Amino acid sequence: MHFDLNFPVTASGSTSQPKKNKNKQPQQSSSTAFTPAQIKGIEARLDLLEHCLFISRYDTLSLRFNQSVNKKIDPKTHVNILDELLKQLRARPGTVFLKRLTIVLDNDSEKGFGLANANASLVEPYDVIALLPTTSATFSLACLTHSLPSPLTAHIIALPLTLPRLPFQLKHTLVRTAIKNGAVFEINYAGAIGGESDASLSTFGVSDTGVSGKRNWWAAAREVVRVAKGKGIVVSGGVASEADYRGPKDIANLLTLLGLAQNLAHDASVAAPKSLILRAQARKTYRAVLSEPRLMIPEATQVVPPTQQTGGGENMRHNSIISEPSPDAASTNGRQEAGL
Amino acid sequence: MVRFKNRWLLVEFIDTSTADASAAKEPLSTRSLDGRLIYNALRDSVVTNFGDTGWGAVGMSLTVKYFSPTTNLCIIRVARDHHRIAWGAVTLLTGIHDVRVIPRVIHVSGTIKHAQLSAIAHNRDVIARFRTKLKNAALHHDSYDDYLARSTREIEALQD
Numbered sequence: 001m002h003f004d005l006n007f008p009v010t011a012s013g014s015t016s017q018p019k020k021n022k023n024k025q026p027q028q029s030s031s032t033a034f035t036p037a038q039i040k041g042i043e044a045r046l047d048l049l050e051h052c053l054f055i056s057r058y059d060t061l062s063l064r065f066n067q068s069v070n071k072k073i074d075p076k077t078h079v080n081i082l083d084e085l086l087k088q089l090r091a092r093p094g095t096v097f098l099k100r101l102t103i104v105l106d107n108d109s110e111k112g113f114g115l116a117n118a119n120a121s122l123v124e125p126y127d128v129i130a131l132l133p134t135t136s137a138t139f140s141l142a143c144l145t146h147s148l149p150s151p152l153t154a155h156i157i158a159l160p161l162t163l164p165r166l167p168f169q170l171k172h173t174l175v176r177t178a179i180k181n182g183a184v185f186e187i188n189y190a191g192a193i194g195g196e197s198d199a200s201l202s203t204f205g206v207s208d209t210g211v212s213g214k215r216n217w218w219a220a221a222r223e224v225v226r227v228a229k230g231k232g233i234v235v236s237g238g239v240a241s242e243a244d245y246r247g248p249k250d251i252a253n254l255l256t257l258l259g260l261a262q263n264l265a266h267d268a269s270v271a272a273p274k275s276l277i278l279r280a281q282a283r284k285t286y287r288a289v290l291s292e293p294r295l296m297i298p299e300a301t302q303v304v305p306p307t308q309q310t311g312g313g314e315n316m317r318h319n320s321i322i323s324e325p326s327p328d329a330a331s332t333n334g335r336q337e338a339g340l
Numbered sequence: 341m342v343r344f345k346n347r348w349l350l351v352e353f354i355d356t357s358t359a360d361a362s363a364a365k366e367p368l369s370t371r372s373l374d375g376r377l378i379y380n381a382l383r384d385s386v387v388t389n390f391g392d393t394g395w396g397a398v399g400m401s402l403t404v405k406y407f408s409p410t411t412n413l414c415i416i417r418v419a420r421d422h423h424r425i426a427w428g429a430v431t432l433l434t435g436i437h438d439v440r441v442i443p444r445v446i447h448v449s450g451t452i453k454h455a456q457l458s459a460i461a462h463n464r465d466v467i468a469r470f471r472t473k474l475k476n477a478a479l480h481h482d483s484y485d486d487y488l489a490r491s492t493r494e495i496e497a498l499q500d
Contacts, residue, residue: 193432243434247444250431257428
């Protein structure tokens with residue numbers, strides 16, 4: 001099963017959300033209806049992804065529609081555009097649509113950017129939350145506080161890979177803590193191809209295109225791979241225009257060129273996103289406990305077996321069942337929920 | 341012992357100008373491409389992305405063996421040691437001679453035999469998809485069958 005976690009979607013009406021003043025009424029009427037032309041464009045991109053790139057009878061694809069928000073989520077101005085979109089797209093067999101919210105963090109967001117209990121209802125409908133830190137303080141904030149399991153945890157830490165000289169140093173300890181808590185670091189491959197990245201991102205000042213963008217991408221992505229040692233890495237699209245999509249094996253090859261081993265590169269697009277989605281569903285539970293512990297009562301009344309050995313074997317089997325209900329239950333749970 | 345090992349890359353160039361529903365007046369199509377243009381584009385891509393050293397590692401052994409304008413299928417042979425550089429250069433291609441394409445590597449193999457088999461299977465896959473889209477299995481047997489036979493012959497005629 002292949003994943004593309006970053007399928008950027010921008011709302012039609014809103015240009016840039018009002019940045020600082022929370023009390024001002026939003027000036028533009030942010031209409032959430034998508035025009036038919038936009039729908040057609042999105043459907044065409046989906047068609048391309050499905051038929052041309054991921055075709056195989058056994059493969060499914062999971063797409064994460066990404067909505068980016070600047071600086072903070074305001075209950076008054078924040079509009080969930082993805083719900084509308086999902087209703088209007090036709091369902092494709094073999095593709096799962098999910099919703100993701102990206103919050104761009106910069107200097108102004110140090111005080112707090114809305115990922116608090118008060119706004120929990122706003123972030124609830126999204127399946128995955130991502131943070132895009134641009135300063136070292138926000139980076140440490142993202143790694144340490146927001147990767148702990150809770151209803152507000154951020155699952156992905158996306159890094160702006162095309163900015164000149166990644167503005168902060170990726171500290172090994174921070175990264176390790178984040179990965180241990182389960183967060184993953186995201187690499188968008190659109191930067192390598194030099195394509196025009198998401199329009200909303202460039203208005204937020206996070207991306208840079210052209211030759212220097214590509215150079216920075218290679219440097220920064222290599223750095224991410226080195227610091228994370230290949231463990232918590234997820235690769236995703238971030239592709240705004242159609243012509244920049246690439247198939248999963250091609251992307252895995254690009255990752256090997258970054259210094260990642262072949263099996264880890266393959267995992268980055270298949271296994272890591274899968275466990276990420278499972279973990280994202282844990283947001284809805286208390287402290288990321290996914291399993292339902294089952295009570296196993298060992299069958300005491302067994303016909304006495306002819307040899308002692310089989311008796312011991314059965315006991316051991318019961319012990320192993322009791323001690324590991326979680327992976328089974330968690331995986332079946334996850335599979336049921338992910339299958340929707 | 342010191343055998344020269346190769347990798348055969350099977351690449352499909354997906355045409356984005358026609359994939360786009362709202363085509364421009366004169367969509368530049370991959371019908372106008374041929375092996376030579378692809379080779380030039382690949383060479384430029386390797387030099388831009390991997391520099392002169394990259395081209396040095398890959399250039400001597402890089403050959404475009406086959407290209408079919410109808411299915412946009414291309415077979416490229418590279419030496420095994422640095423084939424990932426060539427593969428990366430293929431992925432990072434955005435266009436060939438002003439035609440925007442999406443390159444997609446379908447199969448990588450060490451022998452020409454399996455590359456041929458994979459190419460033939462891919463052609464059949466594509467034709468099957470055309471036919472299901474048309475939903476008209478009987479009528480179009482002639483044209484597609486003919487094409488399949490022709491391309492199979494061409495592919496099997498490839499030499500090392």
